[in-house]
Amino acid sequence: MAGRARYYDGKVAVAREVGVRPMSHELIITDAAGTAVVARWPAGELVVLGDTGHEKAPPVIRRGEEARLVIEDPELRRQLAQLMPPLAALGRPRPSAGPRIALFGATLAAALALFWLAVDVGSSAVAPYVPYGLQHRLGESVAEEMVDPQRTCHGVGLAVINRLADRLAKAADYMHPIEVRVVEGGPINAFTLPGGILIFYSDLIDRARDGDEVAGVLAHEMGHVTHYHAIKGLARQYGIDQLLKAITGGFSEIGTLSQGGSLLLALRNGRAFERDADATGIALLEKLGLRADGMARFFERMLENEPRDPATAIGIWSSHPPTAERIAATRRPATGTPAFSEVEWAQLRAICSDRPSSRPTQNR
Ligand SMILES: [Zn+2]
Numbered sequence: 001m002a003g004r005a006r007y008y009d010g011k012v013a014v015a016r017e018v019g020v021r022p023m024s025h026e027l028i029i030t031d032a033a034g035t036a037v038v039a040r041w042p043a044g045e046l047v048v049l050g051d052t053g054h055e056k057a058p059p060v061i062r063r064g065e066e067a068r069l070v071i072e073d074p075e076l077r078r079q080l081a082q083l084m085p086p087l088a089a090l091g092r093p094r095p096s097a098g099p100r101i102a103l104f105g106a107t108l109a110a111a112l113a114l115f116w117l118a119v120d121v122g123s124s125a126v127a128p129y130v131p132y133g134l135q136h137r138l139g140e141s142v143a144e145e146m147v148d149p150q151r152t153c154h155g156v157g158l159a160v161i162n163r164l165a166d167r168l169a170k171a172a173d174y175m176h177p178i179e180v181r182v183v184e185g186g187p188i189n190a191f192t193l194p195g196g197i198l199i200f201y202s203d204l205i206d207r208a209r210d211g212d213e214v215a216g217v218l219a220h221e222m223g224h225v226t227h228y229h230a231i232k233g234l235a236r237q238y239g240i241d242q243l244l245k246a247i248t249g250g251f252s253e254i255g256t257l258s259q260g261g262s263l264l265l266a267l268r269n270g271r272a273f274e275r276d277a278d279a280t281g282i283a284l285l286e287k288l289g290l291r292a293d294g295m296a297r298f299f300e301r302m303l304e305n306e307p308r309d310p311a312t313a314i315g316i317w318s319s320h321p322p323t324a325e326r327i328a329a330t331r332r333p334a335t336g337t338p339a340f341s342e343v344e345w346a347q348l349r350a351i352c353s354d355r356p357s358s359r360p361t362q363n364r
Contacts, residue, residue, distance in 0.1 A: 003076030010066025015173040046086040136195030157351030184352040191315030192224040194231040215339030216295030223277030237266035269318040292332040
């Protein structure tokens with residue numbers, strides 16, 4: 001008996017279709033044709049991750065590894081649950097939607113279960129499986145902490161950049177919503193928060209020579225999104241227990257988290273994260289047939305002037321200016337379709353122009 005599933009190798013965000021064959025002592029993952037073995041996972045090392053309560057297809061991992069298997073086929077799930085005790089959770093039906101209160105209880109229980117799992121497999125490996133709603137709440141709190149809502153822009157260009165983000169997410173098989181927000185002014189930066197929230201400063205768009213440079217930066221940030229780098233970074237900095245407390249408990253905890261600039265520290269991406277985000281970003285652009293030469297070009301320009309604003313300790317400046325090695329690794333020929341049409345690029349550049357520069361007077 002064999003069935004189909006999606007397999008993420010933990011290095012590239014793109015899923016591949018695989019065959020899954022359960023044996024009594026191991027799970028054999030093969031290529032789609034069933035001819036070559038991709039991985040063999042011993043039964044005793046299998047873990048069902050995530051929120052089995054209401055996630056449609058909680059991923060299966062081998063303990064201690066980053067690769068994951070997403071099994072959506074209900075018949076295969078039922079068989080796996082029957083044949084392999086560690087996968088029993090896959091066979092449980094999702095509870096029907098109950099009242100809000102019960103849902104919140106379930107979320108807390110899932111968070112608690114995740115905490116214990118985190119102790120077991122290591123917090124940064126488990127961080128992606130913190131239920132998405134909780135990741136988004138955390139990202140939202142951090143955004144409130146870092147971005148002045150009065151400076152956000154709502155021009156037509158906002159839909160333009162979000163449309164490209166959605167295309168990139170789809171190409172990556174990323175299953176959660178993405179939201180790009182643009183903040184007027186500087187620094188020249190962009191960064192990614194948990195829960196698929198991307199922040200771009202309009203100075204970055206102004207400084208870009210063309211739309212493909214902005215697309216390159218966006219693709220790089222999407223690389224961080226699909227690898228869950230933001231939540232992993234926060235989990236590493238604070239420990240998943242404290243994070244869960246911050247998400248599930250009062251938001252005042254976030255204030256404590258951000259004290260002394262450690263929030264900026266936690267959101268700094270290390271070199272390995274940057275390299276992964278570069279490679280994934282380029283792969284996604286190429287998968288869509290878009291020009292992929294903008295990323296390296298923008299990186300090169302960053303070498304010219306590095307801002308000294310403390311807020312540039314994060315985002316595209318995390319381990320920057322980018323090294324010559326990263327620029328060489330991301331350099332691509334100027335082929336493919338431009339990411340934005342001329343009209344879209346003009347709209348994107350004007351994204352903050354219809355923003356009222358001062359609040360209207362209250363009554364006169
Ligand atoms: Zn980055």
